[in-house]
Amino acid sequence: MSLQGHSGQLSSLSVTGTMPEAYVTLATNNGYAAGALVLAHSLRSCGTSKDLCIIITPAVSPDMKSLLEQVFNNVVTVDVLDSGDSAHLALMKRPELGVTFTKLHCWTLTQYTKCVFLDADMLAVQNADELFSHPELTAVCDIGWPDCFNSGMFVFIPSQDTYEKLIHMSETTGSFDGGDQGILNTFFPNWNRVSFIFNMVASATYTYLPAYKQFGGNAKLVHFLGATKPWHYRYDSSSGTVQTGPGYQHLAPYLNSWWAIYTRLVKPNVPEMDVQKAVEVKTPVETIQIAQQISGMHIGAESLQEGQARWERGEPDYLGRDSFANIQAYIDTKIKSNGK
Numbered sequence: 112m113s114l115q116g117h118s119g120q121l122s123s124l125s126v127t128g129t130m131p132e133a134y135v136t137l138a139t140n141n142g143y144a145a146g147a148l149v150l151a152h153s154l155r156s157c158g159t160s161k162d163l164c165i166i167i168t169p170a171v172s173p174d175m176k177s178l179l180e181q182v183f184n185n186v187v188t189v190d191v192l193d194s195g196d197s198a199h200l201a202l203m204k205r206p207e208l209g210v211t212f213t214k215l216h217c218w219t220l221t222q223y224t225k226c227v228f229l230d231a232d233m234l235a236v237q238n239a240d241e242l243f244s245h246p247e248l249t250a251v252c253d254i255g256w257p258d259c260f261n262s263g264m265f266v267f268i269p270s271q272d273t274y275e276k277l278i279h280m281s282e283t284t285g286s287f288d289g290g291d292q293g294i295l296n297t298f299f300p301n302w303n304r305v306s307f308i309f310n311m312v313a314s315a316t317y318t319y320l321p322a323y324k325q326f327g328g329n330a331k332l333v334h335f336l337g338a339t340k341p342w343h344y345r346y347d348s349s350s351g352t353v354q355t356g357p358g359y360q361h362l363a364p365y366l367n368s369w370w371a372i373y374t375r376l377v378k379p380n381v382p383e384m385d386v387q388k389a390v391e392v393k394t395p396v397e398t399i400q401i402a403q404q405i406s407g408m409h410i411g412a413e414s415l416q417e418g419q420a421r422w423e424r425g426e427p428d429y430l431g432r433d434s435f436a437n438i439q440a441y442i443d444t445k446i447k448s449n450g451k
């Protein structure tokens with residue numbers, strides 16, 4: 112498949128502004144931008160007829176920005192720190208909502224009549240353009256609290272008025288989960304539910320394997336939600352496979368597809384970039400999960416569940432098992448022993 116030629120052709124179409132509907136994603140740094148590039152190529156290879164648009168912040172490097180411009184029809188830079196921006200004052204009151212306010216900017220893309228937002232950690236495995244026939248706000252149940260929708264994928268209608276209302280609500284009511292999902296679920300209580308196949312959370316297939324075996328083949332959009340992103344895994348380019356630990360093998364086909372696209376279509380254009388280093392790891396527990404999923408082993412005598420319970424009780428063992436230096440050293444050892 113010659114995706115690059117294909118995307119170049121679509122880029123020129125965007126100049127004429129003939130496509131009123133778009134998939135929209137977001138990247139505030141180079142790591143997520145690499146994820147967004149894989150997502151864009153996967154959407155094109157599934158034959159989408161829609162525009163591809165990305166919202167970025169000034170933290171994305173100029174080199175990465177020009178690469179994004181080759182693949183996306185529309186690259187929009189948003190700076191919530193700019194005092195001319197509506198989110199600016201709200202950000203002063205709620206600084207924790209930085210990335211969230213950037214995501215809300217998708218409602219300002221009024222050159223489009225309808226859009227589908229997709230997280231940058233998603234992958235298209237089949238054409239999902241039928242989503243554009245659904246109303247605002249259409250989404251998929253969250254796997255943690257299914258009365259809420261997961262904000263990794265949602266159908267929306269750009270509108271400056273809705274944008275201002277969303278910013279106002281963020282500033283006054285706030286977000287019950289500290290992020291965009293809390294705000295959007297408060298703002299759109301009567302959302303329209305579509306099948307899980309439009310935002311299939313890859314890790315959920317582990318907790319409900321029989322359903323995955325029954326329905327997983329219908330998946331159209333896969334979401335690598337959580338701490339372990341595809342770029343955290345090690346990929347063996349000679350065999351074309353990703354190393355997954357026991358219990359996570361069912362993720363392998365999606366991870367292999369992600370890496371196949373990354374290796375063939377993204378990496379050659381960013382040879383100096385180590386995507387695994389470009390993405391920050393969030394907490395010691397998440398780092399342990401990553402290490403365990405990669406290695407399939409437990410660190411020390413304590414299981415992940417015991418360690419997680421202790422972490423959730425507010426008793427992290429910062430100087431012992433959960434110390435970042437320990438975990439980093441462990442990961443380095445695993446990588447060295449497995450890597451060539």
Ligand code: UDP
Nearest residue numbers: 137138139140143210230231232263336337
């Ligand atoms: N994101 C970003 N920079 C960040 C964190 C998040 O650009 O530092 C964007 C990116 O599009 C990402 C989305 O916000 O996919 C939601 O974050 P993430 O996917 O990490 O959350 P999860 O789906 O794991 O809850």
Ligand code: MN
Nearest residue numbers: 230232263336
């Ligand atoms: Mn996500």
